[in-house]
Amino acid sequence: MAAAKKKKGTVGVIGLGIMGGSFARNLAKNGWRVVGYDLSAARRREAQSNGVEIAKSAADVVAAVPVVLTSLPKPQALMAVAKEIAGAKINGKKLKGKTIVEMSTFAISDKEKAERVLAKAGHTMLDTPVSGTGSQARVGDLVFYASGSPAIVKKLKPMFAAFGRHVYDVGAFGNGSKMKYVANLLVAINNVASAEAMVLG
Helix, strand or coil: CHHHHHHHCEEEEECCCHHHHHHHHHHHHCCCEEEEECCCHHHHHHHHHCCCEECCCHHHHHHHCCEEEECCCCHHHHHHHHHHHHCCEECCEECCCCEEEECCCCCHHHHHHHHHHHHHCCCEEEECCEECCHHHHHCCCCEEEEECCHHHHHHCHHHHHCCCCEEEECCCCCHHHHHHHHHHHHHHHHHHHHHHHHHHC
């Protein structure tokens, strides 16, 4: 297993809730070394029991890995994490060149604010919302709408395959969120149509 982890690579996960915790667990199960962090001690313990190495902070996660997945509950949390990553240092020097894959569903403007903070610090951010429920996340039945650098999206395909079933490169930063909004609209329309049919029945 150690050899497999070394071969497949190392990834960080910040936010170990229903979705992020499943990302981390499935990555670890499929041979990746995963370094994670969450404000909740209970979530940290659960992730650790599933093979995730727990860092002391978001800054410690980004210092230990080349790629970080963020799955966060609110835009304010995203901005706080972005600022912490931007200010992270190792041996007194600011970190640069990390890839941040933002997987939450927020307004594009919120993601753009975080992207600017990270870009100014020398990092690259992808806007990559997830299509799927918590139960689907547990079994790796997820689709990812990746937007940003096409070269990075292509490079990360093996990582996405470890905790989902497909990743789509949908173009420029922000297009991922736009695709997620369309998917959510279709789900809402189908839910309303199903409810009307039940009432009619």
